[in-house]
Amino acid sequence: MQQRTVKDVRELQEITIKTDTRDILSHATIQAEGLEDYFLIDIDAHVTESSFWNEIIDLIDNDVIRQMGQAMMMRPGTTTALLNTQPGTLYQHVFGRIPHQAVLAEAVDGSESHRFTELARRSMDAMGIDYQVVFPTPMLVLGMHPQEEIEAAIGRAYNRWLIERILPEDERIKGLLYLPFNSPEAAMDIVRDFGNAKGVIGFTVTCTRNRPVHHNQYMKLYAMIEETGKPLAFHSGFHWGDPSFLQLNRFISMHAISFVHYSLIHLTNWVINALPERFPKLKLVWVESGLAWIPFIMQRLDHEFMMRVCEAPNLKRLPSEYIREMYFTSQPLERSNMKLLEATFDAIKAGTQLLFASDWPHWDFDPPSSITTLPFLSEQEKRNILGLNAARLFNLEVKRMRPRAKDVLAARPGVA
Amino acid sequence: MQSILIGKAAAFPNPGRKVVEVEGVSVGVFCRDGKFTAFENVCPHMGGPVCQGKIIARVEELIAEDKTSLGLAFSKDHTNVACPWHGYEFDIATGRHQGNPRLRLRPVTIEVVDGDLRVTLPEGTRERIARRRQAPLREVD
Numbered sequence: 001m002q003q004r005t006v007k008d009v010r011e012l013q014e015i016t017i018k019t020d021t022r023d024i025l026s027h028a029t030i031q032a033e034g035l036e037d038y039f040l041i042d043i044d045a046h047v048t049e050s051s052f053w054n055e056i057i058d059l060i061d062n063d064v065i066r067q068m069g070q071a072m073m074m075r076p077g078t079t080t081a082l083l084n085t086q087p088g089t090l091y092q093h094v095f096g097r098i099p100h101q102a103v104l105a106e107a108v109d110g111s112e113s114h115r116f117t118e119l120a121r122r123s124m125d126a127m128g129i130d131y132q133v134v135f136p137t138p139m140l141v142l143g144m145h146p147q148e149e150i151e152a153a154i155g156r157a158y159n160r161w162l163i164e165r166i167l168p169e170d171e172r173i174k175g176l177l178y179l180p181f182n183s184p185e186a187a188m189d190i191v192r193d194f195g196n197a198k199g200v201i202g203f204t205v206t207c208t209r210n211r212p213v214h215h216n217q218y219m220k221l222y223a224m225i226e227e228t229g230k231p232l233a234f235h236s237g238f239h240w241g242d243p244s245f246l247q248l249n250r251f252i253s254m255h256a257i258s259f260v261h262y263s264l265i266h267l268t269n270w271v272i273n274a275l276p277e278r279f280p281k282l283k284l285v286w287v288e289s290g291l292a293w294i295p296f297i298m299q300r301l302d303h304e305f306m307m308r309v310c311e312a313p314n315l316k317r318l319p320s321e322y323i324r325e326m327y328f329t330s331q332p333l334e335r336s337n338m339k340l341l342e343a344t345f346d347a348i349k350a351g352t353q354l355l356f357a358s359d360w361p362h363w364d365f366d367p368p369s370s371i372t373t374l375p376f377l378s379e380q381e382k383r384n385i386l387g388l389n390a391a392r393l394f395n396l397e398v399k400r401m402r403p404r405a406k407d408v409l410a411a412r413p414g415v416a
Numbered sequence: 417m418q419s420i421l422i423g424k425a426a427a428f429p430n431p432g433r434k435v436v437e438v439e440g441v442s443v444g445v446f447c448r449d450g451k452f453t454a455f456e457n458v459c460p461h462m463g464g465p466v467c468q469g470k471i472i473a474r475v476e477e478l479i480a481e482d483k484t485s486l487g488l489a490f491s492k493d494h495t496n497v498a499c500p501w502h503g504y505e506f507d508i509a510t511g512r513h514q515g516n517p518r519l520r521l522r523p524v525t526i527e528v529v530d531g532d533l534r535v536t537l538p539e540g541t542r543e544r545i546a547r548r549r550q551a552p553l554r555e556v557d
Contacts, residue, residue: 009420009421009422009436009437009438010436010437010438011434011435011436011437012435012436012437012442012457012465012468013435013468014433014435014468014469014470015465015468015469015500024465024500024501026465027458027463027464027465027501027545028463030440030463030542030545030546031463031545031546033546034546094498094503096470096472097469097470097472097498097500097503097505098498098500098501098502098503099470099500100500363502363503364502365501365502366462367462369462369463370462373547
């Protein structure tokens with residue numbers, strides 16, 4: 001047996017909040033070496049916002065609300081002024097076990113880009129992503145804010161920040177505009193004022209809210225979005241303060257149910273009130289609830305619809321047939337039972353309707369290998385899910401935008 | 417197969433951990449109560465760098481004789497390493513996942529020869545990273 005001395009050996013350090021994204025994800029980069037001829041779009045990723053939240057606060061139009069936010073930011077330790085941070089938010093990193101969820105505190109020295117841009121770029125390079133849609137994490141529960149005007153003010157400021165500061169820096173980063181859904185007029189202002197901005201490929205409603213999507217007050221908004229031709233995404237989240245969830249004593253329990261809970265409610269309202277018939281050209285994307293819930297609601301609604309058609313008289317087809325025409329993002333992909341997963345892919349026509357999402361840097365992120373290693377997918381289906389479906393939906397040019405994986409591996413700080 | 421010198425066994429921290437890389441292949445060496453174990457630095461979940469994760473005592477829930485919960489407590493007998501990608505926790509003494517023992521880290525041969533701590537570098541590690549899939553929640557191949 002060949003023996004080597006210790007001088008040939010490099011010692012690797014524990015991964016912490018200060019580890020460079022490219023080192024954390026170096027194994028994903030090794031996986032990406034086999035995807036060099038793939039085109040990849042990541043529809044849902046997030047970035048740490050603590051280092052730039054003051055920039056968003058400064059863009060709030062209303063003088064009084066802006067001053068409120070700025071005053072809050074002056075308090076040492078405050079990173080998300082005006083936001084309604086929820087119980088459980090800080091539980092997500094499993095109490096230090098998953099450092100990248102806690103914060104990406106790595107150095108970005110030498111980069112001329114905004115920290116947000118640089119971190120997004122590093123994650124794209126490391127995972128082999130060509131385009132990525134990014135979204136700030138705590139705004140996912142902004143729909144539960146007791147003050148509608150705060151949601152509207154932050155939502156508009158965030159969109160301005162994204163359009164003015166981030167999107168011009170890197171054409172690989174794309175934006176889905178935040179719609180302050182609790183204020184329909186403000187949401188329409190967003191569509192009208194920013195819908196055509198460079199790099200904006202669609203619109204987002206965060207699901208964590210108690211607003212029925214079928215209410216008449218939203219019909220003008222949907223018509224406006226349909227007119228743009230850009231998709232509307234419903235991005236789910238959790239909310240431990242919801243009365244039903246107050247019975248759940250562990251974060252895992254609440255988190256497992258909460259995302260799906262809100263998606264189930266909004267999708268059910270959307271279908272049963274026949275919004276697909278009213279807005280036949282409006283393309284919907286359901287983000288971050290995994291996939292296992294979809295076959296359930298398809299079967300359940302079909303079953304009950306046949307007995308209670310008088311309650312959904314404008315449906316011309318089975319509920320599941322409308323759902324099959326919607327788009328879904330893949331993360332967090334439930335993979336503990338391949339037979340169930342394969343049946344799910346079949347039920348939702350994943351080959352044309354499923355869009356890869358990483359959710360990086362959240363604790364339950366999925367790298368692209370979550371799709372490429374599925375044994376029941378054809379090569380074309382993998383390519384569709386990883387990028388071609390999204391390119392078609394969001395009208396993005398199929399064009400390689402990322403560096404080669406081997407170059408990313410060679411240049412990462414842990415090696416260089 | 418290559419044998420890699422880690423250092424003097426007596427100088428290894430106890431408890432402690434060292435992750436070494438040779439030509440892109442990395443191995444985690446762990447020591448607890450003077451006993452050494454070593455595993456490939458590839459999580460059987462999705463291929464993450466598991467051996468570079470947080471080392472932390474196993475969390476247990478204490479149940480009284482009347483079946484009531486006495487709350488959570490750190491184990492005095494078991495220490496886990498948590499994969500930094502997704503938090504999968506493996507006992508550093510056995511390499512087995514705490515909640516699903518069928519899932520385990522791939523062991524690496526480790527021996528003490530004349531006071532020197534040596535590990536045998538596994539082959540095929542990069543291939544295992546590249547093709548790692550999450551699906552089978554069973555024992556690693």
